[in-house]
Amino acid sequence: MTMEVDILELSDRSAKFVLSSVSTAFANGIRRAMVADVPTLAIEYVNLYDNTSVLYDEQLALRLSLIPLVTDIETYIPQAECGCGGEGCPACELSLTLSAEGPGTVYSRDLISSDPKVQPADLNVPIVELKKGQKLVLEAVAHMGYGRDNVKWQAGVACGYKNVPVISIENCDSCGHCAAECPKGIIRIEEAGARVAEEDIIKCSFCKLCEQVCDINAINVDFQENAFVFTMESDGSYIAKDLALNAANVVKGKAEELISILDQL
Numbered sequence: 497m498t499m500e501v502d503i504l505e506l507s508d509r510s511a512k513f514v515l516s517s518v519s520t521a522f523a524n525g526i527r528r529a530m531v532a533d534v535p536t537l538a539i540e541y542v543n544l545y546d547n548t549s550v551l552y553d554e555q556l557a558l559r560l561s562l563i564p565l566v567t568d569i570e571t572y573i574p575q576a577e578c579g580c581g582g583e584g585c586p587a588c589e590l591s592l593t594l595s596a597e598g599p600g601t602v603y604s605r606d607l608i609s610s611d612p613k614v615q616p617a618d619l620n621v622p623i624v625e626l627k628k629g630q631k632l633v634l635e636a637v638a639h640m641g642y643g644r645d646n647v648k649w650q651a652g653v654a655c656g657y658k659n660v661p662v663i664s665i666e667n668c669d670s671c672g673h674c675a676a677e678c679p680k681g682i683i684r685i686e687e688a689g690a691r692v693a694e695e696d697i698i699k700c701s702f703c704k705l706c707e708q709v710c711d712i713n714a715i716n717v718d719f720q721e722n723a724f725v726f727t728m729e730s731d732g733s734y735i736a737k738d739l740a741l742n743a744a745n746v747v748k749g750k751a752e753e754l755i756s757i758l759d760q761l
């Protein structure tokens with residue numbers, strides 16, 4: 497059977513879709529690629545020229561490293577795989593500068609990037625509050641890296657899936673116990689018996705409370721083995737669609753690598 501994708505929700509930062517006719521291993525492969533194997537840019541080290549703020553240099557560097565940067569996967573490659581051998585070059589890193597003087601809060605938008613395409617994904621991330629006379633002057637260097645090495649390079653957040661639920665109801669006496677118990681409120685009691693609308697079935701969380709409270713075993717909660725409801729969020733390094741696309745490309749790349757190794761045997 498061919499794979500099917502049914503988009504339920506899609507925005508710049510998040511997506512929800514049903515992936516059908518795939519194995520659990522494949523669904524998990526895509527999820528793992530989103531959180532661990534799609535490289536992003538993140539600040540790796542900071543040259544501090546002046547810091548009279550209340551934060552230690554290390555705390556500042558940590559806060560800066562966790563600011564998601566819009567990543568251009570066509571221009572930058574992970575430093576470990578770069579031709580420069582890890583020394584740092586325009587293909588694997590870029591610098592951002594920041595110069596601020598109090599009073600006032602320093603935000604992510606105050607970072608000035610050397611590449612106009614690479615900017616903080618959120619412009620309102622507070623970095624530190626400066627009092628009158630306090631100064632912050634620095635140059636931050638961002639590298640391309642993988643989420644599997646450090647969470648600051650993790651593009652996919654809250655990526656997960658569950659099997660598509662199957663709810664069957666037979667010989668229901670409309671007592672209403674299941675509807676009263678369902679924490680998702682998706683069971684409606686009609687004259688002909690309990691009913692779950694087609695679009696509400698995917699909201700089921702498999703708690704099976706409806707099954708437990710039914711005295712006549714009229715309701716049964718099961719799942720489709722090869723269909724998954726996928727939810728994903730991006731930290732802003734990529735739009736949600738591109739993150740899914742890049743994750744699929746990672747899986748494809750690994751398969752191609754295997755083919756080329758086997759070809760050489």
Ligand SMILES: [Zn+2]
Binds near residue numbers: 580583584585586587
């Ligand atoms: Zn390089």
